[in-house]
Amino acid sequence: METPLDPPCACDTAQTPAPAALHRPLFTRAVSTLLLLVLWFVVYHQLEPLSRFLAFDLTGLTPESRGGSALQFFLYDTPKVLMLLALVIYGVGIIRTFFTPEKTRAILAGKSEAVGNVLASLLGIVTPFCSCSAVPLFIGFVTVGVPLGVTFSFLIAAPMVNEIALVLLYGLLGWKIAALYLATGLLVAMVAGWVIGRLSMERHIEGWVTEIRTSIDSTPDQRISWDERFRAGREAVIDIVGKVWIYVIAGIAIGAGIHGYVPEGFMASIMGKSAWWSVPVAVVIGVPMYSNAAGIVPIIHALLEKGAALGTVLAFMMSVIALSLPEMVILRKVLRPALIAVFIGVVASGILLVGYLFNLVI
């Protein structure tokens, strides 16, 4: 779950709200959650008609006009995306209470490499992870015997395949593209991690890390009640949506502008399929950039509409999210430059391949 540009850390800075609702019976909690879900669906299906009403009937603009179509795009997508985000973050927030870095570590320790790469990538999606925890997590993993490559699979999957990116892709581009991003993101994480493991770069971990001795039992298991799980879901929504909503709106506004005002096919010349160099350029530009998915996806949606090729655009998005300068700076504390270079190189290559593949196939 990654956010703003300035602090390298993406952890929430909002204080977790004090527990207002006391321990309600599980039944009441379940029923009220169900009712809210129903309400959510009803409102969700009214969004498009409502946006057309507001954008065209009230203002007198037509769907064919630039202003009209931009406005309708904005009025439909903004509440749609925010509602989707709230729903998915709530659900994922609850799911994440079942997974902790400690449990993940226990599962991965001692697994053979290929199996480990697959598991680590999958666990990276559901284990709560914040980029400033990258170092403690890295140390914690390698010192109990999780292979280096497997640890990297986790570190690649966790930021890249996050629920915000998936929800936004689904909401703005449809489930097929969201599923493709999920599948290729996992693939890149698994293969890149495996490749790094094969390169036997353990010597390039900073010396002081390998001198630490830790044991898996050092952290006690924290028992969580269902009430706390629901609370975790609520807090996740308040924290994350509270941080990204402004980026979502800004991104959708820019997307709406592109949607309404940029001519069709405009992007085809620079980001289209025929520009073979567009994929590497997209990756090169994306790698040092760091942004959250919330701001990037709406822009990507609009670019695609105007003729940019899917592979180029996905490659750009993955490079922005998966690799970032702040993250490399943090990892420098535990990894020697050669290993960081390999990390960036392998992941960037994977993304490059995905980009080309998509441009060829789709």
Added chain:
Amino acid sequence: MLIQVCGPGCASCTKAETIVKGAVAEAGVTATVEKVSDFAAMAKLGILSTPSVIIDGQIKCVGKVPNKDEVLAWIKKP
């Protein structure tokens, strides 16, 4: 009572420290609040994600900023 707040120095870890100090002051308990920013020390304490709060060697919270009421509850427990 020794309270250790673990974090590399990012905004939320600093916030956790502030909250802990505030709770200690409010509870009127004698406690030393120590900020652990060194990764090696954190690893030895078994911390995998930050921010984290450890009281007298017991890990109380991992990976999130605790709210003041939670900290007060931990401090006041005998």
